[in-house]
Amino acid sequence: MCGIVGIIGKSEVAPFLLDGLKRLEYRGYDSAGIATVTAKGIDRRRAEGKIVNLEAAVEKRPIHGATGIGHTRWATHGVPNETNAHPHSDGTVALVHNGIIENFQELRRQLTAQGHVFESETDTEVVVHLISAGISAGKTPKQATQDALQRLKGAFALAILFTGHDGLIIGARKGSPLAIGYGEGEMFLGSDALALAPLTRRISYLEDGDFVVLAAEGAQIFNLLGQPVERDIHITQLSGAMIGKGAYRHFMLKEIYEQATVIGDTLNSHFNPVERTLTLPPMPFDLSAVERVTLVACGTSYYAAMVGKYWIERFARVPVDLDIASEFRYRGSPVEKGGLSVFISQSGETADTLAALRFCRDAEMHTVAIVNAPESTMAREADAVLPTLAGPEIGVASTKAFTTQLIVLACLAIVLGKEKGALDRDGEAALSKALTEIPAYATEVLKSDDHIRSIAQTMLDVADVFYLGRGTAYPIALEGALKLKEISYIHAEGFAAGEMKHGPIAMIDETVPVVVVAPPDELFEKTASNVEEVIARGGRVVFIGDADGVAQFKGKAFATITMPTVKTFAAPILYAIPVQLLAYHIAALKGTDVDQPRNLAKSVTVE
Numbered sequence: 001m002c003g004i005v006g007i008i009g010k011s012e013v014a015p016f017l018l019d020g021l022k023r024l025e026y027r028g029y030d031s032a033g034i035a036t037v038t039a040k041g042i043d044r045r046r047a048e049g050k051i052v053n054l055e056a057a058v059e060k061r062p063i064h065g066a067t068g069i070g071h072t073r074w075a076t077h078g079v080p081n082e083t084n085a086h087p088h089s090d091g092t093v094a095l096v097h098n099g100i101i102e103n104f105q106e107l108r109r110q111l112t113a114q115g116h117v118f119e120s121e122t123d124t125e126v127v128v129h130l131i132s133a134g135i136s137a138g139k140t141p142k143q144a145t146q147d148a149l150q151r152l153k154g155a156f157a158l159a160i161l162f163t164g165h166d167g168l169i170i171g172a173r174k175g176s177p178l179a180i181g182y183g184e185g186e187m188f189l190g191s192d193a194l195a196l197a198p199l200t201r202r203i204s205y206l207e208d209g210d211f212v213v214l215a216a217e218g219a220q221i222f223n224l225l226g227q228p229v230e231r232d233i234h235i236t237q238l239s240g241a242m243i244g245k246g247a248y249r250h251f252m253l254k255e256i257y258e259q260a261t262v263i264g265d266t267l268n269s270h271f272n273p274v275e276r277t278l279t280l281p282p283m284p285f286d287l288s289a290v291e292r293v294t295l296v297a298c299g300t301s302y303y304a305a306m307v308g309k310y311w312i313e314r315f316a317r318v319p320v321d322l323d324i325a326s327e328f329r330y331r332g333s334p335v336e337k338g339g340l341s342v343f344i345s346q347s348g349e350t351a352d353t354l355a356a357l358r359f360c361r362d363a364e365m366h367t368v369a370i371v372n373a374p375e376s377t378m379a380r381e382a383d384a385v386l387p388t389l390a391g392p393e394i395g396v397a398s399t400k401a402f403t404t405q406l407i408v409l410a411c412l413a414i415v416l417g418k419e420k421g422a423l424d425r426d427g428e429a430a431l432s433k434a435l436t437e438i439p440a441y442a443t444e445v446l447k448s449d450d451h452i453r454s455i456a457q458t459m460l461d462v463a464d465v466f467y468l469g470r471g472t473a474y475p476i477a478l479e480g481a482l483k484l485k486e487i488s489y490i491h492a493e494g495f496a497a498g499e500m501k502h503g504p505i506a507m508i509d510e511t512v513p514v515v516v517v518a519p520p521d522e523l524f525e526k527t528a529s530n531v532e533e534v535i536a537r538g539g540r541v542v543f544i545g546d547a548d549g550v551a552q553f554k555g556k557a558f559a560t561i562t563m564p565t566v567k568t569f570a571a572p573i574l575y576a577i578p579v580q581l582l583a584y585h586i587a588a589l590k591g592t593d594v595d596q597p598r599n600l601a602k603s604v605t606v607e
């Protein structure tokens, strides 16, 4: 989290820094700041809250200079106020940081004992003082930075300015992403290529342990030992255009509506309509030899992985280990050399998932990344990439990335099933057909939008909402609950329907809405019994099912949402849409900041 940008330009950089920060705002929006260096020294402006506040501060007191750095913050250490906002500076050095300096307490103690005075509560400020101490001792900016980096534990991407060095920025990367942009007599740094896309398309990515000395003429990259290294420059395909909301009130709603299209785009990249077959890009290993699959992800992507486990086990008959990335990496799980590990991530930068990928790679597993950001670190580091073609997802709450992840996982399950001989030609054709019907059904489901909004209207004052589902509807129940809590701040929990009677049912009374995700599958009757148990205790059931299911609960459920009758296989992808819409409308009606909910960030690059 946190976005950083650095520019050595030919003219005033403040407007370009602000523009770059706007493109990075998805990484955090607790505070923002910029600093420049000129012959007069370092100058900076900072503001609590979103970048509009920083823009206002800059408009009030313009900031000059052609060399500058900027930051948008997702707070880790220290409350989100102006004092804790980056850039941090002691007058000699100014820097911005993404990541966490884990040994900052110890460094702060040592530096304080040496007379350094700290003004913020952040972990970052120790880096300012470490580098500054080196400069005071007569070291060059490069040497002072290199020595300071050796003392840092944790994760960081840094961009650093030095008083007396107009036209110099030093950047460093360990654990957190950092890209270099090459211009004509101008140079750039950014957390990702998207931030730099309007400025240049020529990009290289620093590798872990690298630092870079940036001047108008170019970049010199070094490893941690100070040895010069080369990093490839490539032409990014990312567009420099700002993505708009169109006629939609929020990005989230726009992205929910885009699903019919992007599900189709993602499927079409794997589906041959003439032969009705599915293929995956060539893998640098033999899929038919895979005996076990490990699926790892966080948050919404983890719920996609849960559905993937059901599918892979069912259609490929291959056992699947499923893990939340932050647990997996420290569990010391006995991974198998040559086994297949799959990492699912919208951003491709999530620190825990990336660390899990590296763990598996070091254990000589085959690694596959299912990512939406094509130039992300996971996409670059995995043995093979299965892209989701959702397009940029701006709303912090993931929607279209989730359903396209499900499409890719469905294709993986089918192709693996074929390779393993568990799925015959007819089986493949039937499953592929179910997938190809999804875009049209998704359009139909979206027609329930107004009805779902009217149900949302009745749920604005509730304190708790439960979501129930069985089989592949269980992860959708979990996803529905996550969507609701993250954007409406209403407490919500998802349960396997059969688990209610083991404890959670004690919470049920007439004040608790229970959203039931109940597609017409072989488990329907069992879920229906669990719904009866909830209704018998006064629970306010919002039932989501096909026409037959809805008919069964007519007059008993508080509200119903009628879905098209679809194949069981396709159901989780389609049933994700009404739970997304329900969460969206509750939050929008409550008036929360739907696209940038409090305390969250789109890309979670810290542990």
Ligand code: F6R
Pocket (backbone or CB within 6 Å): 298, 299, 300, 301, 302, 344, 345, 346, 347, 348, 349, 350, 353, 396, 397, 398, 399, 482, 483, 486, 602, 603, 604
């Ligand atoms: C929820 C949400 C998060 C992300 C999670 C993983 O709506 O967006 O739970 O799914 O932070 O992010 P990625 O997929 O980028 O690894």
